Structure formats: structure tokens, C-alpha cells
Amino acid sequence: MSPTAAPLNALKSRLSSWRQDPGAAEDRQQVLRVEAEETLRVSFTVNGRPAEVDVAPRVTLSDALRDHLGLTGTHIGCEHGVCGMCTVIVDGDAARACLLLACQLEGAEIMTVEGLGKPDDLHPLQESFSRHHALQCGFCTPGMLMSAYDLLDHEPGVAQDELPEKMSGVLCRCTGYRHIMDAVSDVAQQNPEGVPAPRNCGTGQLLPRSSTGGPGSSAEDELQSRGPAEITLPSSQPTVTVSVEEHVQATPEEIWEVLQDTDRVARCLPGAELVEDFGNDRYLGRIRVALGPVKLSFVGDIHVTERDEQNRSIRAVAQAEDAAGGSVQAGVALAAKPHEGGSLLSADAELFMVGKIAQMGRSLAGDVSADMFAQFTQALDATARGEEPTQAQAPSAVAMFTRLMSQRAQSLVDRLRRR
Amino acid sequence: MKAAPFSYVRPTRLDDVVAELERAESTGGGKVIAGGQSLLPVLAMRLGRPKTLVDITRVRELAELQDDVGTVRIGAAVRQRRVERELARRVPLVGRALPWVGHREIRSRGTVCGSLAHADPSAELPAVALCLDATLTVVGPEGRRRVPAAEFFTGAMSTVLAPAELVTSVTVPTPRAGEGFGFEELARRHGDFALAGAAARVRRDGDAVTEAALVGFGVADRAQHRDLTVPMAQAVSQHGADEKALTTTLAEAVDQIAAEVVTASDAHASQQYRRRLMRVLGTRALVRAWTDSRRRTHA
Numbered sequence: 037m038s039p040t041a042a043p044l045n046a047l048k049s050r051l052s053s054w055r056q057d058p059g060a061a062e063d064r065q066q067v068l069r070v071e072a073e074e075t076l077r078v079s080f081t082v083n084g085r086p087a088e089v090d091v092a093p094r095v096t097l098s099d100a101l102r103d104h105l106g107l108t109g110t111h112i113g114c115e116h117g118v119c120g121m122c123t124v125i126v127d128g129d130a131a132r133a134c135l136l137l138a139c140q141l142e143g144a145e146i147m148t149v150e151g152l153g154k155p156d157d158l159h160p161l162q163e164s165f166s167r168h169h170a171l172q173c174g175f176c177t178p179g180m181l182m183s184a185y186d187l188l189d190h191e192p193g194v195a196q197d198e199l200p201e202k203m204s205g206v207l208c209r210c211t212g213y214r215h216i217m218d219a220v221s222d223v224a225q226q227n228p229e230g231v232p233a234p235r236n237c238g239t240g241q242l243l244p245r246s247s248t249g250g251p252g253s254s255a256e257d258e259l260q261s262r263g264p265a266e267i268t269l270p271s272s273q274p275t276v277t278v279s280v281e282e283h284v285q286a287t288p289e290e291i292w293e294v295l296q297d298t299d300r301v302a303r304c305l306p307g308a309e310l311v312e313d314f315g316n317d318r319y320l321g322r323i324r325v326a327l328g329p330v331k332l333s334f335v336g337d338i339h340v341t342e343r344d345e346q347n348r349s350i351r352a353v354a355q356a357e358d359a360a361g362g363s364v365q366a367g368v369a370l371a372a373k374p375h376e377g378g379s380l381l382s383a384d385a386e387l388f389m390v391g392k393i394a395q396m397g398r399s400l401a402g403d404v405s406a407d408m409f410a411q412f413t414q415a416l417d418a419t420a421r422g423e424e425p426t427q428a429q430a431p432s433a434v435a436m437f438t439r440l441m442s443q444r445a446q447s448l449v450d451r452l453r454r455r
Numbered sequence: 456m457k458a459a460p461f462s463y464v465r466p467t468r469l470d471d472v473v474a475e476l477e478r479a480e481s482t483g484g485g486k487v488i489a490g491g492q493s494l495l496p497v498l499a500m501r502l503g504r505p506k507t508l509v510d511i512t513r514v515r516e517l518a519e520l521q522d523d524v525g526t527v528r529i530g531a532a533v534r535q536r537r538v539e540r541e542l543a544r545r546v547p548l549v550g551r552a553l554p555w556v557g558h559r560e561i562r563s564r565g566t567v568c569g570s571l572a573h574a575d576p577s578a579e580l581p582a583v584a585l586c587l588d589a590t591l592t593v594v595g596p597e598g599r600r601r602v603p604a605a606e607f608f609t610g611a612m613s614t615v616l617a618p619a620e621l622v623t624s625v626t627v628p629t630p631r632a633g634e635g636f637g638f639e640e641l642a643r644r645h646g647d648f649a650l651a652g653a654a655a656r657v658r659r660d661g662d663a664v665t666e667a668a669l670v671g672f673g674v675a676d677r678a679q680h681r682d683l684t685v686p687m688a689q690a691v692s693q694h695g696a697d698e699k700a701l702t703t704t705l706a707e708a709v710d711q712i713a714a715e716v717v718t719a720s721d722a723h724a725s726q727q728y729r730r731r732l733m734r735v736l737g738t739r740a741l742v743r744a745w746t747d748s749r750r751r752t753h754a
């Protein structure tokens with residue numbers, strides 16, 4: 037090595053830690069080095085969706101899943117491998133998420149309890165746990181389910197009397213285990229060929245929550261300079277579906293004119309603004325939502341995928357994240373049809389939420405979204421008729437907050453605060 | 456609890472692993488991380504605070520599992536669950552011991568070599584390595600050396616490894632003609648570390664015992680290896696296939712070893728209880744190994 041090569045290599049390897057983890061494609065000569073206070077960007081898939089996290093070396097997979105990706109289904113009990121609460125599937129085998137460093141997992145395929153099933157399409161194991169009363173407090177349930185999935189995946193014909201030993205990797209403080217064994221045994225017997233496939237492993241992207249252990253640079257600057265992103269909506273069930281139809285005074289033609297100008301459209305949405313126009317109908321936008329003390333600021337990509345002048349309709353997909361709240365992906369369709377001299381303005385949206393916002397609860401998240409759409413249609417109507425709406429202020433949703441049943445809103449606030 | 460901060464280094468070549476371990480040694484201390492199934496609990500409980508972890512799992516040559524004539528070689532990045540799946544038949548004693556190592560969920564990440572390097576006195580794999588006369592390959596700044604299992608373990612969680620050395624693989628002999636194995640353990644719950652356990656290997660030529668070895672673990676600061684060829688051969692020539700009589704005679708021989716090696720009482724078991732376990736499990740393992748050897752004509 038020449039005298040100049042040493043510092044150069046040191047610099048290179050330092051730089052490497054700010055870049056993407058090279059993973060499998062790793063330069064065979066290179067040593068990946070991440071200092072204790074640095075973070076590494078690691079890419080893996082979670083429940084079939086690509087995910088990225090920026091993590092310091094000591095961050096475990098369980099913390100990355102919970103704090104960085106908002107997937108809190110993976111529970112943490114002991115954090116040293118004994119209780120099994122954190123059991124997830126990594127590259128096809130069950131493992132303790134608390135005993136894996138996220139930085140070791142570049143390229144890994146991870147499945148968590150969120151991937152197993154959907155609330156209205158439960159995995160047979162989940163269904164069986166419910167039928168057999170295999171849970172009381174439910175704290176061990178994600179670990180039990182993932183361990184059972186792994187067992188039946190690899191040993192489909194497992195004998196009933198072997199179950200206590202084979203399921204001994206996860207502890208339960210409530211049930212006395214008997215019902216858990218019954219639930220697993222039932223699924224084993226009904227599926228001698230192997231455990232049924234998971235029900236909620238879709239495509240689409242899981243967005244990192246940059247606040248937790250992120251590199252510290254402004255997420256917005258980064259997004260702006262990296263250009264437009266490809267947006268794929270998950271194939272799984274949306275967290276919230278919103279469908280609003282409103283009779284407005286403006287004619288479809290007038291509305292269509294506003295829809296042509298994305299900047300004006302954005303201004304109709306309370307708290308929203310366009311940050312960057314990347315061209316080709318791709319944009320970077322921001323939307324602020326304030327619910328009492330909860331203030332979220334989502335920044336992300338929007339892509340208008342379809343403009344249909346004939347039907348006066350547009351379709352768009354978007355994905356955005358908030359540093360603390362989580363991420364949202366959305367598919368939106370807007371259309372204006374002639375109706376009694378004005379128009380019938382319809383907005384249909386499918387929202388996929390990850391993180392704390394997803395825990396707001398289906399109906400409350402639905403209320404908030406529906407209310408925003410209602411405000412949006414009104415503003416759009418006003419704009420179309422030449423009454424430019426006042427630029428919607430960030431906390432414009434405060435009004436909405438008071439409109440919501442205050443009790444439910446308060447319980448959300450309490451829930452978010454406690455975390 | 457969360458681990459204290461540490462740096463993470465991941466080389467892809469063995470030379471770099473050694474260089475990184477040397478560098479870490481001079482900058483506050485480093486540790487190899489393989490599966491992390493013993494190391495991460497130690498870090499999480501802050502019982503250890505290495506400044507640097509050197510991840511060896513992406514060094515390609517360490518991920519090799521080689522099935523040769525007469526031996527298998529298990530690389531340092533090879534996980535226990537893979538060995539359980541692929542080699543349980545080829546090295547039956549390893550196959551019998553592995554299900555006792557923690558749980559499936561632990562074995563899917565934990566490595567065989569990591570368990571040897573960790574050298575827990577209650578661990579199964581060091582006992583198996585001793586019983587089978589396995590050989591560890593060790594690489595460090597001074598180069599490569601081969602260390603027989605009998606010389607590798609020096610005490611509780613202590614081995615002959617120098618700070619910048621690592622185990623690169625372990626070579627385990629496959630069964631020879633007339634060889635049989637026994638493995639017994641008692642733990643408070645399945646997957647827990649053993650209160651006591653025993654691994655046995657018996658070799659036979661016709662009806663005569665030509666070799667017998669017993670390893671007790673969980674009973675002292677490290678697994679205890681004893682050659683029992685003479686008492687085993689005598690017991691077999693006396694009692695042949697009569698397992699009951701064999702058991703009684705062998706129990707005396709094992710008892711003598713137990714009296715000499717079982718060192719400590721702790722919260723889980725008294726010294727007296729461990730001695731009794733050693734006698735019962737040791738004898739059972741030997742008898743099983745003998746029965747096993749009679750079923751097995753060749754490798």
C-alpha cells in the first residue's frame with residue numbers, strides 16, 4: 037500500500053457508512069465500518085415490501101421494526117433472548133429480533149406478525165388462536181404466532197405431543213399454554229402439507245421514519261435533491277378508504293381548469309403545499325395536520341398518473357412520511373360530473389398507513405381523512421368559481437379537531453402522547 | 456436493556472478480519488460477532504462493553520459446510536440450524552445434541568463455532584467436540600493453527616484463543632465402523648442450559664469394546680472428558696447385552712468420575728444432586744452408545 041493509500045482507504049470506508057450498505061454486492065476488498073455514533077442505511081424487505089432504515093450499530097432488529105418502521109406488532113419483553121416475544125421470521129427461519137443487529141441484515145427477508153394476516157382476512161393460525169382462546173393479555177401472541185408459523189412451515193407433520201417442546205421458545209404468562217397448543221395442533225392437522233401462506237405480504241414500499249436515529253440531515257432537502265421516486269401502492273388492504281361525494285356550484289369545466297394546475301389544487305387541501313415540481317406530473321409536497329397537541333408534517337412524492345379530460349377526472353398516487361407519526365401511501369381519484377347546473381365532485385382515496393398514525397384507529401383516521409376531503413372539495417369549488425381560497429394555514433385542521441367528537445380525539449391524543 | 460454503543464466492522468476477507476481484530480484490540484477492545492446469540496445478551500445486560508464488533512458472517516470461506524471422507528468441516532459462519540438440517544445423519548452425536556441447544560429460534564442464528572468459542576461450561580457442543588476428538592482451526596496474526604478440542608477449552612468461558620484470533624472452522628470425524636453414540640441431558644425447562652449432561656462414544660470390534668469415552672458437562676468449569684475403555688470393556692465382556700447389569704456395573708465407574716469432577720453447588724442444584732445426575736446420565740449415555748454401536752456396522 038502506498039503511503040497515500042491508507043488515509044484514502046480510511047476515508048473511503050468512512051464514506052461507505054454514509055452510503056447504502058453494499059450488502060451482497062459488497063466490494064470484496066472493502067471493509068464496511070460504522071462508528072458507534074454513525075448510522076448505516078440498511079435495506080431489507082419486511083412482509084414482502086422493501087424497507088430502509090438508518091441505524092446506529094447497536095440498534096436491534098426489534099427496535100428497527102418498532103421505532104423506525106412503526107411495526108409495533110413485534111413485542112419486546114426481555115431484550116436478551118429468553119422470552120421469545122420478539123420472534124419474527126428472517127430468511128425463512130424464526131429468530132429473536134432482539135438478538136439481531138439491524139446492521140447485519142442488509143438484503144434479508146423479514147416477516148412480522150403484521151404480514152401474517154389482515155383484520156378481516158386472518159391467517160388460519162390467528163383464526164385458530166381466536167377460536168381456541170389461545171390468548172388472554174395477548175402480549176405473547178405475536179411471538180407465539182411467528183414461532184408456530186415457523187414450526188408448521190418446517191415440520192408440517194409435527195406430532196401433537198411434541199408441541200410443548202417445539203413451542204417452548206416463547207413464554208406465556210397468562211394462558212397456561214394448553215389452549216395455545218390446541219390452536220397450533222388444530223392448524224397442523226388441517227394443513228398436513230404445510231402451513232398456509234401469509235395473508236398480508238404485499239408489494240409497495242415501507243418508508244423509514246427519519247427521526248429515529250436518522251443521519252440528521254433534513255429529509256426534505258434529501259428528497260428534493262434525489263428527484264422523483266417511484267411509488268408503488270401495497271397490494272394489502274388499505275388502512276382507510278375514503279369516499280366523499282359533494283354537490284358543488286362550479287361546473288365540471290371550471291373544476292377541470294383548476295385540476296390542470298397542481299399548485300392550485302394543492303392550495304385547496306388544508307395545510308398542503310407543493311415543494312418541488314419534478315416535471316412529468318411528479319411533485320414533492322408537504323401537508324401539515326394538527327390535532328390539538330399532535331402536529332404532523334408529511335413530506336413526500338405525488339405522481340399524477342392519469343388525466344382524463346373527457347370524464348373530468350384525475351388519478352394520483354402519493355407517499356409521504358412524518359418524522360414521528362409514520363408514513364402514508366395513498367391512491368386518489370377525483371372526478372367532477374355535471375349535476376343540477378353545478379357538479380357532483382367525488383373523491384375516492386385508499387390510504388395505507390404505517391406507524392403511530394395507523395394506530396389512531398381505523399375510524400378516527402377515517403374521520404380525519406374524510407373531513408380533510410370535505411374541506412378540499414369546498415375549497416376546490418371556491419377556487420373554480422374564482423374565489424381563491426385563503427392559503428390554508430398549517431393548523432387549519434384545528435377546526436376539524438373541534439368538529440370531531442372530542443372524546444374520541446382526546447383518547448387519540450392520550451395514546452399518541454404516551455408513546 | 457439496550458447495549459452500550461459500539462462500532463461495527465464487517466470485512467469480507469479473512470485477512471481483514473484478523474487485521475480488524477488487531478486494530479480493535481489496540482483501540483479499546485473488540486469482539487467477533489457471529490450469530491450474536493450469546494454475545495448480544497451479554498451486551499444488552501451490559502456485562503460486556505466491547506468498543507468494536509467484527510462481523511465474520513460475510514466472509515465467504517467461513518460459510519462453508521464441507522462433507523469430506525471421514526470428516527465434516529463446519530465453517531465459523533455456519534448456523535446450528537443448518538447443521539441440524541444437513542448433517543444430523545453424518546455426525547449423529549452432533550445431530551442428537553443440537554436440539555438441546557437453546558431453541559430453534561436461537562439455533563437459526565447461532566453458529567457451531569460460536570458456541571465452541573463462547574465455551575459455556577453447560578453448553579452441549581463443546582462436550583460433543585471433546586467426545587468426538589474434533590479439531591478447531593484457528594487463524595490469527597501469527598497465522599493458522601489446528602487445535603484439538605482437548606486443548607482448546609481452558610476454563611469457564613475461556614479458551615486458548617488470543618485476542619486477535621478467531622476460530623475459522625471445526626472439523627468433526629464422521630462415525631467409524633462399529634462406533635455408537637449416546638447423549639443425555641437434564642435441564643429445568645427445554646431449551647435452558649443443562650443442569651448436567653453427558654455425551655458418550657463407544658467403539659466395538661465384534662463383541663468387544665475397543666474404545667469408550669464419556670464427557671460430562673454442566674458439572675465443572677468446563678466439560679470433563681474421560682477415557683472409560685477399560686471399565687466399559689470389562690462390563691461388556693461380563694454382561695454382554697444385559698443392559699440392566701451393564702448399567703449397575705458402569706454406574707460405579709461413572710460415580711468415581713463424578714466424585715472427582717463435580718465441583719460446585721449453585722442456586723439450581725447442589726453438588727450432591729449434580730453428582731447423582733452425572734452418574735445417572737453418564738451411565739445412560741454409555742449404555743445407549745453401546746446399544747447404538749451394535750446397530751451400526753459401518754459408517
Ligand SMILES: Cc1cc2nc3c(=O)[nH]c(=O)nc-3n(C[C@H](O)[C@H](O)[C@H](O)COP(=O)(O)OP(=O)(O)OC[C@H]3O[C@@H](n4cnc5c(N)ncnc54)[C@H](O)[C@@H]3O)c2cc1C
Nearest residue numbers: 117487489490491492493494557565566569570572578622
Ligand atoms: C435463550 C437462549 C438459550 C440458550 N440456550 C443454550 C443452550 O441450551 N445450550 C447452549 O450451548 N447454548 C445456548 N445458548 C447460547 C447459544 O446457543 C450459543 O452460545 C450461541 O449460538 C453461540 O454462537 P453465536 O454464533 O451466536 O455466537 P456469538 O454470540 O456471536 O458469539 C459468542 C462469543 O463467541 C465469540 N465468537 C463467536 N464466533 C467466534 C469465532 N468464530 N472465533 C472466535 N470467537 C468467536 C464472540 O466474540 C462471543 O464472545 C442460548 C442462548 C439463548 C439466547
Ligand code: FES
Nearest residue numbers: 113114115120134
Ligand atoms: S424480547 Fe427478544 S426474546 Fe425477549
Ligand code: FES
Nearest residue numbers: 172176208209210
Ligand atoms: S396471553 Fe398474556 S402472555 Fe400469553
